[in-house]
Amino acid sequence: xxxxxxxxxxxxxxxxxxxxxxxxxxxxxxxxxxxxxxxxxxxxxxxxxxxxxxxxxxxxxxxxxxxxxxxxxxxxxxxxxxxxxxxxxxxxxxxxxxxxxxxxxxxxxxxxxxxxxxxxxxxxxxxxxxxxxxxxxxxxxxxxxxxxxxxxxxxxxxxxxxxxxxxxxxxxxxxxxxxxxxxxxxxxxxxxxxxxxxxxxxxxxxxxxxxxxxxxxxxxxxxxxxxxxxxxxxxxxxxxxxxxxxxxxxxxxxxxxxxxxxxxxxxxxxxxxxxxxxxxxxxxxxxxxxxxxxxxxxxxxxxxxxxxxxxxxxxxxxxxxxxxxxxxxxxxxxxxxxxxxxxxxxxxxxxxxxxxxxxxxxxxxxxxxxxxxxxxxxxxxxxxxxxxxxxxxxxxxxxxxxxxxxxxxxxxxxxxxxxxxxxxxxxxxxxxxxxxxxxxxxxxxxxxxxxxxxxxxxxxxxxxxxxxxxxxxxxxxxxxxxxxxxxxxxxxxxxxxxxxxxxxxxxxxxxxxxxxxxxxxxxxxxxxxxxxxxxxxxxxxxxxxxxxxxxxxxxxxxxxxxxxxxxxxxxxxxxxxxxxxxxxxxxxxxxxxxxxxxxxxxxxxxxxxxxxxxxxxxxxxxxxxxxxxxxxxxxxxxxxx
Numbered sequence: 065x066x067x068x069x070x071x072x073x074x075x076x077x078x079x080x081x082x083x084x085x086x087x088x089x090x091x092x093x094x095x096x097x098x099x100x101x102x103x104x105x106x107x108x109x110x111x112x113x114x115x116x117x118x119x120x121x122x123x124x125x126x127x128x129x130x131x132x133x134x135x136x137x138x139x140x141x142x143x144x145x146x147x148x149x150x151x152x153x154x155x156x157x158x159x160x161x162x163x164x165x166x167x168x169x170x171x172x173x174x175x176x177x178x179x180x181x182x183x184x185x186x187x188x189x190x191x192x193x194x195x196x197x198x199x200x201x202x203x204x205x206x207x208x209x210x211x212x213x214x215x216x217x218x219x220x221x222x223x224x225x226x227x228x229x230x231x232x233x234x235x236x237x238x239x240x241x242x243x244x245x246x247x248x249x250x251x252x253x254x255x256x257x258x259x260x261x262x263x264x265x266x267x268x269x270x271x272x273x274x275x276x277x278x279x280x281x282x283x284x285x286x287x288x289x290x291x292x293x294x295x296x297x298x299x300x301x302x303x304x305x306x307x308x309x310x311x312x313x314x315x316x317x318x319x320x321x322x323x324x325x326x327x328x329x330x331x332x333x334x335x336x337x338x339x340x341x342x343x344x345x346x347x348x349x350x351x352x353x354x355x356x357x358x359x360x361x362x363x364x365x366x367x368x369x370x371x372x373x374x375x376x377x378x379x380x381x382x383x384x385x386x387x388x389x390x391x392x393x394x395x396x397x398x399x400x401x402x403x404x405x406x407x408x409x410x411x412x413x414x415x416x417x418x419x420x421x422x423x424x425x426x427x428x429x430x431x432x433x434x435x436x437x438x439x440x441x442x443x444x445x446x447x448x449x450x451x452x453x454x455x456x457x458x459x460x461x462x463x464x465x466x467x468x469x470x471x472x473x474x475x476x477x478x479x480x481x482x483x484x485x486x487x488x489x490x491x492x493x494x495x496x497x498x499x500x501x502x503x504x505x506x507x508x509x510x511x512x513x514x515x516x517x518x519x520x521x522x523x524x525x526x527x528x529x530x531x532x533x534x535x536x537x538x539x540x541x542x543x544x545x546x547x548x549x550x551x552x553x554x555x556x557x558x559x560x561x562x563x564x565x566x567x568x569x570x571x572x573x574x575x576x577x578x579x580x581x582x583x584x585x586x587x588x589x590x591x592x593x594x595x596x597x598x599x600x601x602x603x604x605x606x607x608x609x610x611x612x613x614x615x616x617x618x619x620x621x622x623x624x625x626x627x628x629x630x631x632x633x634x635x636x637x638x639x640x641x642x643x644x645x646x647x648x649x650x651x652x653x654x655x656x657x658x659x660x661x662x663x664x665x666x667x668x669x670x671x672x673x674x675x676x677x678x679x680x681x682x683x684x685x686x687x688x689x690x691x692x693x694x695x696x697x698x699x700x701x702x703x704x705x
Contacts, residue, residue: 207241208428225393230389233386241425244424247267248270250265259313261305265300269296269410269412300394301391302394304389306388310388453678456676457505461671466669470500470501478525480524489627518534525537563608564617564623567608579631582639609653625661
C-alpha cells in the first residue's frame with residue numbers, strides 16, 4: 065500500500081519527469097543534506113488545494129518516539145504513485161524520503177511550521193569561530209610547540225596518512241603546524257546541516273602555476289614568485305573539522321534515522337538499517353562518521369581509534385563536547401567530487417618537503433631568534449647600563465651655531481648627523497664655498513622616510529637639490545665642485561686633480577678603516593698593532609703632500625684636506641681619551657698639518673664640543689654590537705659601506 069503524495073504536489077499536474085530525476089541516488093535526508101539540497105524545495109502548485117491532509121515530513125531532526133507508524137490509505141484511482149510512474153513497486157517505494165508519516169496526536173504541524181522548527185535547530189548548531197576554528201579555509205589559534213612529545217612519530221603519521229587519523233583539538237593544534245609545510249590548502253567545503261567543515265589540501269609538491277601575468281605598470285610592486293615544477297606528487301588529504309557537540313548531534317541523527325527507517329524489503333537491501341556509526345551516503349555508498357564515545361575517563365574500546373593508533377604515537381580520545389579533527393588521504397578514491405585514479409603515498413620523502421619549505425613552527429622559531437638578536441642589539445644600543453653614554457642627536461658649540469644659520473627652507477638640503485665624520489666632509493665643503501643650503505639633522509638610528517627616499521640604505525650624508533638626490537660623501541663633494549660655485553677644492557691642472565683623487569682614495573681605503581680598527585680593538589696587543597698601522601698610512605700621505613704645507617697642496621685647504629679633516633679632529637677628541645693617541649711632535653710636518661686643519665674657519669664651524677664626540681664614540685671604543693654599519697664592516701674585515 066502506497067501513501068499519498070505530500071500536500072505540496074499537485075495531483076492534477078504531476079510531471080513524470082519530476083520522479084524520473086536521479087533522486088534514487090539520495091536514499092535518505094542525511095545524504096541530501098550532505099549535498100546541500102533541501103527536500104522541501106519543489107515547486108508548489110497546489111497550495112490552495114482544500115482536500116489535503118496536514119502531513120509531517122520525516123526529518124533528520126525529528127524527535128518523535130520510535131514507534132511503528134501505520135500505513136496511509138491508498139491513493140485515489142486517478143493518481144499514480146511515484147513507484148507506478150517509475151515502474152518500481154515495493155513496500156517502501158523508490159522515494160523513501162518522500163514517503164509521508166501520518167500526523168501524530170497533539171502535534172498539529174503544517175509544512176511551514178516544520179521548516180521553521182528545522183531552521184531553529186540548525187541555527188543552534190555550533191559554527192566555525194576564531195577560537196581554534198576555521199578562518200577562510202585555514203586554521204586559527206594553532207600552537208607553536210617546538211618540541212612536543214613523540215614529534216618524529218607524529219610527523220611521520222601525518223605525512224603518511226595511511227589510515228584515518230583522529231586528533232583532539234589539542235593534538236591538532238600542537239602537531240599539525242609541524243607538517244603544514246608538506247601540504248597546501250586548496251578548498252574548503254561547508255555544510256548547511258552538518259556540524260563539521262571539510263578542508264582539502266594538496267601536497268605542496270603538486271606545484272603551482274606561474275600565477276597572474278606580469279604587469280606593465282612601473283609603479284606596481286613586483287612580486288618575486290616563481291612557478292614550481294608541477295605534478296611531482298599526487299597526494300591529497302581531507303581534514304574534517306568537527307565542531308563542539310558534533311558527535312552528540314550525529315549520534316542523535318543516526319539513532320533517529322534507524323528508528324524511523326521503513327521496513328527493509330527482502331529484494332532491495334538499499335533500505336536495510338545502517339550499522340552503528342554509519343549513515344547512508346549519496347550514490348548508494350556508505351560513509352562512516354567517527355561517532356566516538358565520550359571521554360568519561362574509561363579506556364576506549366572504539367575500534368577506529370585503536371586501528372588509527374601507531375605503535376610509536378599515543379593519541380588521546382576526543383571529548384564529546386569539544387572540537388576534534390580527522391585527517392585522511394583522499395587521492396585516487398573519488399574524493400571531493402573527483403576521481404583522479406592516482407592512489408598511493410607521497411612520491412618523495414618528508415625531508416624533501418622540509419627542503420622545499422619550512423614548517424610554521426620552524427619559521428616561527430627562526431623569526432624569534434632574529435627578533436631576540438635584534439632586541440639584544442637594541443638593548444645595548446639603548447644603553448640599558450646607566451653608566452653607558454648615549455650618542456648625541458644635536459650639534460653643540462660652533463656647529464650648533466652653523467645649524468641655526470642654515471635651518472631655513474632651501475632647495476639645496478644636506479641630511480646629516482652631528483657626530484658623523486662623513487657628513488662633516490660635505491659640510492666643510494659647503495661652508496668653504498659659502499653656499500646657501502638647509503641643514504637637516506638626522507638621528508642615524510631612526511631613519512626618516514625623507515632620507516630613505518634619497519638613500520634606501522638610510523645612511524648620511526645625503527643631498528637633495530631640487531627634485532634630485534644623491535649620497536656618498538666623496539661623490540657629493542665632487543658634485544659640489546661641478547656646480548662651479550664658490551671656492552674650488554680641486555686644482556685646475558688635470559694632473560694635480562688626478563693626484564688629489566688618488567690620495568683621497570688612500571684616505572678612504574686605508575686611513576679611515578685603520579682609524580676605526582684602532583678605536584674598536586679591545587686587546588692591548590691589537591690596539592698597538594692597529595695604532596702602528598694607522599701611523600704608517602698617515603706617513604704615506606704626508607710623504608706625498610706639499611713639503612712646507614701646511615695643507616696637502618700648500619697654503620690653501622683643498623680636496624684631500626677636507627677628506628682627511630674629520631678624522632684629524634677626532635684623533636685628539638676621540639683617540640686620545642680612549643686609546644692614548646699621542647699628540648704630533650712639535651715642529652714636524654704632521655704637527656703643522658693638524659694645527660692648520662683644526663684652526664681652519666670652515667672646520668671649526670662644523671665641529672661640536674668635545675663632550676659630544678666623547679659620548680658618541682664610546683660605543684665604538686667599547687665595540688658594542690649594532691653600533692653602526694661601519695663598525696660591523698671593520699669587525700668583519702670588509703670595506704666600509
